[in-house]
Amino acid sequence: NAGVMQNPRHLVRRRGQEARLRCSPMKGHSHVYWYRQLPEEGLKFMVYLQKENIIDESGMPKERFSAEFPKEGPSILRIQQVVRGDSAAYFCASSFSTGEGSYNEQFFGPGTRLTVL
């Protein structure tokens, strides 16, 4: 069973370009989470998605960032008009399900390291 897949592993963009980060959850997992890790910091929650639905986007910047998890295909984190401050490692995690008040382990991908020049 392959783990969570993320691509690309490294992405370089110039200021003003768009960045698209892809995440394929583990087989059988229908819940996807995106986190951002800035240098010397822990991971910060960005968004939680289920198939075709955004459940919680309280950690997403209000502008330029968007996420989707279509019925078919990987989850996409999209950053428009990137700035140097967007340089970070972006991690995706997936889980089988979440019940209210319970925890289901989140399995993390290897991350995409975005560098904005």
Add this chain to the structure above:
Amino acid sequence: AQSVTQLDSHVSVSEGTPVLLRCNYSSSYSPSLFWYVQHPNKGLQLLLKYTSAATLVKGINGFEAEFKKSETSFHLTKPSAHMSDAAEYFCVVSSTDSWGKLQFGAGTQVVVTP
């Protein structure tokens, strides 16, 4: 609301000596607590988790952690460090009043010297 504080940003130990990584948490509800490890350029791996069962939790690779409600602590220990333990460790809290959102500490970088 919940938060987690890792008290040491860097820890250096000699191979074969004990490891102690300190973590304090704050949570309005009964928390679930976790320790994750991140090796360079790799994803995060779950070491162990506490979800209101036994307060002493055993994890993988010889690690264990003790939940102390009176001290709001969840320190991670290992009796004897191995070179392969060199990595970054994150203490994480998940509140049971939500869908399981994870709140990460800032991390502790562990260096193991021969």
